[in-house]
Amino acid sequence: MDTQYSNSETGDAAITSGKNISAWLATLEEPIAYETLQENIDTDILVIGGGIAGLTTAYYLAKEGRKVVLIEDGFVGSGETGRTTAHITCALDDLYMEIEKLFDEKTAQLAANSHTAAIEWIANTVKLNNIDCDFKRVDGYLFLHPTDNKETLDDEYAATKRAGLLTEMHSTIPGIAAEEGQHCIKYPQQAQFHILKYLKGLAKAFTEHEGKIYTKTRAENISTKGATANGFEITAQHIVVATNTPINDWVTIHTKQWPYRTYVIAAKVPKNSLPFALWWDTGDNDSKWVSKPYHYVRLQPLDDDYDLLISGGEDHRTGQADTEGINEEDRYDRLITWTKKRFPMVNDIAYKWSGQVMEPVDALAYIGKNPGDENVYIITGDSGNGMTHGTLGGLIIKDIITGKENPWIEIYSPSRISIKATGSYLKEVGNMTAQYADWFKDGDVKNIHDLKPGEGGIVSHGFKKIAAYCDEENMLHTCTAVCPHLGAILQWNAEEKTFDCPMHGSRFTTEGVVMNGPAITDLKKILIVEEEKVMVNTKEKDYYI
Ligand SMILES: Cc1cc2nc3c(=O)[nH]c(=O)nc-3n(C[C@H](O)[C@H](O)[C@H](O)COP(=O)(O)OP(=O)(O)OC[C@H]3O[C@@H](n4cnc5c(N)ncnc54)[C@H](O)[C@@H]3O)c2cc1C
Ligand code: FES
Known part of the structure; x- marks a missing residue:
């Protein structure tokens, strides 16, 4: 399966948000596609985003008898859900003792109870709809x-x-x-599945409850009345923005969560050489990042002879891989070394990919009414627990919309204030502000003509910054490197071949098409006419800058 990137003008859409293909995509016959929106529509509930959060919400509301439409920019699962490792767990990566410190014991109890309920809900939904997705109960360590x-x-x-x-x-x-003599905490009755097979089954169940899905349908102009998509109007009573990071809010939420890139390898291991389980370490205390990178490992059935061992970690703040002196490629090598030491049966690496997670300042996702809005809802900040946080998004928003009581509404409220998280908050805000210094630095490519096929980078041209990519046919693609969200300078992600914003995690294809918010517009194209002159290429005309 080859990667295509989203392009709203040509109608092409992304099967995944990066060049590398995850094991899930590689083992799925075809992208989960539906028709594209071609008319104005009116609905009770509009859900934007076809990842686990959006699809769970859409399914659950449709099951309650509501009229629901889900629109997705690419295909179902083409965002971070298709790049996950799909541990389904109540073991939270920010640890319960942190939640107690940031909030209190009661909040930690509610968090534990909510994630346990999300695991149960997934198990019941798989059973109810006969979803063939390799769902398995496993223990976690x-x-x-x-x-x-x-x-x-x-x-x-x-x-x-x-x-x-x-x-x-x-x-x-x-x-x-290799960890002989080490203690561990066992979390019984956790779970795992093939995430894209699960989404495929959930999408089918949603449509069987009269839900409508439109893929290759990009939401724009989101308001309390609905949105536009592909030039058509969608009016709705309730709008759920499940785009991983909200694209309807310019600032508020984006100062309460931070984007991190995380890496995964998957290797064939002989069948029965390992028990099915979830393994995690507690994270690197020497790391410079606020969210300490930790390793996460699990097994996935592959064929009659082999299972896949899927191992992740080596996280860093998005767009800042090099600040630790470890580039993207080296992070895979480190992950392979770590994995082979603990799982010596690992030999060939079958797949490798990376993805982005949004880390909230206070360990809990943001689920519920968008601050200041009565009928617009968001699901975001789900860190490395997006399978359960995304599912909880559906559980909580369904109850808010249908007027049912729900014990978790308050702890996940996007409007909550966490005074005790001030230290982490200041550190991450400091990091964010420091990114503006990139305006005064040279780009990472000295001369644009040095770029070889398949290479990209940031080129300085006076005070201007250019995001440049040389494609496999040796054609140069050049755009402004200034993020259209709040003006940070983008960074080249050599592994996934995207331009990533180190500030709030917006991401763009090699041709400048926005693939991840909070930015909502593509990068302006820049046309190099001669060595010394640079032009901006708009739809109407080209002009010098
Ligand atoms: C490498 C990696 C490993 C992980 N491992 C785990 C794990 O083991 N367990 C766990 O619980 N969590 C894990 N996570 C986290 C989890 O995968 C994510 O938090 C979760 O999948 C996010 O789901 P989502 O629905 O919020 O976002 P997404 O899956 O990104 O869905 C959002 C969708 O919105 C669409 N969209 C965006 N803009 C528009 C628009 N304008 N119009 C229409 N559609 C739009 C996108 O195309 C996308 O498909 C991992 C994440 C990564 C990256
Ligand atoms: S994502 Fe906010 S400045 Fe780029």
């Missing part, structure tokens, strides 16, 4: 990263108990001989 102290495990174990989870402390870690 949390163990110490070498930079961490034993107290972290003890404290987290105590916090999970206070939160009401049925965790156990064990003195060995099943499946990982």
